Structures are given as C-alpha cells and as structure tokens.
Amino acid sequence: xAGVTQxxxxxxxxxxxxxxxxxxxxxxxxxxxxxRQDPGMGLKLIYYSVGAGITDKGEVPNGxxxxxxxxxxxxxxxxxxxxxxxSVYFCASSPVVNTEAFFGQGTRLTxx
Amino acid sequence: DAKTTQPTSMxxxxxxxxxxxxxxxxxxxxxxxxxxxxxxSQGPQYIIHGLKNNETNEMASLIITEDRxxxxxxxxxxxxxxxxxxxxxxxxxxxxxxxLTFGQGTILTVHP
Numbered sequence: 618x619a620g621v622t623q624x625x626x627x628x629x630x631x632x633x634x635x636x637x638x639x640x641x642x643x644x645x646x647x648x649x650x651x652x653r654q655d656p657g658m659g660l661k662l663i664y665y666s667v668g669a670g671i672t673d674k675g676e677v678p679n680g681x682x683x684x685x686x687x688x689x690x691x692x693x694x695x696x697x698x699x700x701x702x703x704s705v706y707f708c709a710s711s712p713v714v715n716t717e718a719f720f721g722q723g724t725r726l727t728x729x
Numbered sequence: 730d731a732k733t734t735q736p737t738s739m740x741x742x743x744x745x746x747x748x749x750x751x752x753x754x755x756x757x758x759x760x761x762x763x764x765x766x767x768x769x770s771q772g773p774q775y776i777i778h779g780l781k782n783n784e785t786n787e788m789a790s791l792i793i794t795e796d797r798x799x800x801x802x803x804x805x806x807x808x809x810x811x812x813x814x815x816x817x818x819x820x821x822x823x824x825x826x827x828x829l830t831f832g833q834g835t836i837l838t839v840h841p
Contacts (some may be wrong), residue, residue, distance in 0.1 A: 621772075648827050657830030659816065660773065667826050675828065707772050714827040715761060720772030 619643050622670065623708050623721035630698040631729045638693040638724050640708030648711045649691040650718070651675075655702040660707060666691055698728045733817045738836040741811075749835055751817030754798040760821050762793060762798075762803045763829065766813040773816065776802065787837040807839045 624639045642649065647668045652660035652675075662675030666685040678690040680702060682694040691710075695702060705725050738796040741747040751765040753762065763778040777784055777791045779800075784791045790803040804811055820827070 650828065652829075652831075654770075657833075659833050660829070661831070662828055665826060665828055673826075676830075707769065709772075711827050712826070714777075714828075717775035717778070718773075718827060718829065720774070722772050723770070 621708055621710055621719050623706075623722035623724050625724060626722070627725050628727070631725065632698060632700065632728060634698050635694070635696050636666075636726075638695070638696070638706055638708075638726070640691045640693065640721060641689050642691075642708075642710040642719070643695075644710060644712065644719065645688060646710035646712045646719075647688070648714070649685065650709045651681075651691070651693045652707045652709065653677065653702075654707065654723075663693065663706075666681065679696050695726075700728050702726065703728045733819055733832055735817050735828055735832065735835045737816075737833070738838070739813070740840050741804075741807045741837060743839055743841050745810060746812065747807040747837060747839070749802040749804075749815050749817075749837065750799065751802070752799045753819050756797050756819055757821075762791065762797075762800050762818045763818040763820055764789070764791065764818045765818065765829075765831075766811075767834070768810075768813040777817075798837070807837075809839050810817065811837065812839045813837060 650665045654699040664683040666672045708721045709718045765773040791810040793800045814834040
C-alpha cells in the first residue's frame with residue numbers, strides 16, 4: 618500500500634521558472650491537501666480539495682494553482698517561481714473529516 | 730479554529746512516560762483535539778484525536794480535561810524513536826473539511 622506519493626523529492630528552480638509538484642494517493646480518499654513548511658515553522662495550508670473537480674484556497678494560496686481531475690491525483694502548480702517559495706511541500710489525504718490525515722514524504726524545493 | 734499553546738521543548742528519559750501538555754482554552758463544543766508528530770522533517774504522522782472522552786490507541790493516550798480547555802498526550806514508554814516535534818491541533822470537523830492549522834509544536838527529545 619503506497620499511501621500518498623509525492624514527486625519529485627528534491628528540486629532546484631531558477632526564479633521565474635515553473636513546475637508542477639505531483640501528489641497521488643491510492644486509498645480512494647475524497648479529501649486532499651497541500652501544505653508548505655518553512656524552516657522551523659509549522660505547516661501552512663495552500664490549497665485543498667473535497668473531491669474531484671472541487672478545490673479551494675487555504676491560508677497561503679498566492680503564487681500557486683491546483684487541479685483535481687481524478688480522485689487519485691492533486692498536482693500543485695508554481696507558475697513563476699520566487700525565492701519566497703523555497704520550502705518543503707507536503708501533500709496529504711483523508712477519507713472523511715474527523716479522522717486521520719495521511720501525509721506524503723514531502724518535496725524540498727529551492728528557488729535561486 | 731481555536732488557538733493552541735504548547736511548550737517549546739521537553740525532555741524525557743528513555744523508558745519513562747512522556748506527558749505533553751496543550752492548552753486550548755478557546756475551544757468550542759464541536760472542535761476536536763488532534764495530535765500529530767513530525768520526525769526529522771518527514772511528513773507528519775497522525776497519533777490520536779478526541780472530542781470529549783479520553784482516548785487510547787497503540788501509540789498513545791489522550792487525556793482531555795472535563796472543561797476541554799486543555800489536554801495531555803501521553804507516550805507511555807518513550808523510546809529514542811519518539812524524538813520528534815509534536816503538534817496539538819484543534820479542528821472543527823465537518824465544516825472545516827479536515828483542514829489542519831499547525832502551530833510550532835513541542836520538540837520532544839528522548840534521552841538514553
């Protein structure tokens with residue numbers, strides 16, 4: 618059982634470049650989330666989705682876009698990378714609310 | 730969501746119980762208390778959650794005071810592998826779609 622899989626694990630981007638962080642889960646969970654974690658801080662919610670075709674902004678959505686065309690996948694898009702987006706990105710999923718969330722192992726992104 | 734307050738750091742001897750406190754004095758009646766931990770910047774790992782009653786699972790016990798203004802996570806026999814950042818989170822359940830608000834957590838260091 619793979620759980621929540623994030624790719625890539627590491628990436629270095631130049632300012633202004635774009636990229637997509639991939640997230641896939643094989644547990645048929647309806648709810649999926651993207652968080653970012655800056656050094657020494659807790660995680661902050663970027664975007665979330667309650668099902669295929671439905672997404673909404675979290676606390677820090679600026680500079681990011683998401684889509685949810687299938688239950689399994691929830692990619693996060695950075696269009697114009699900025700140094701402020703240097704962070705570790707975590708994807709998570711849960712089957713319903715009031716239960717545990719499952720996190721991926723993270724993507725460490727550096728923008729130079 | 731209600732704000733939580735946790736000590737910045739705690740120490741515990743291996744084999745002893747680790748008791749991690751959390752204050753959530755503004756919690757409302759429909760908000761759950763969750764505990765997650767993060768080891769070495771890996772993805773957060775769910776530990777336990779509860780609404781009113783004390784809860785126990787294979788990892789830990791959660792003690793919630795009768796007025797629900799504070800709680801304690803208990804790791805009964807701490808091991809070196811329990812060294813991690815522990816996050817206490819209050820979450821509304823259904824109406825918040827499982828979105829988690831992470832603070833800075835408690836750094837627990839387990840010593841030999």
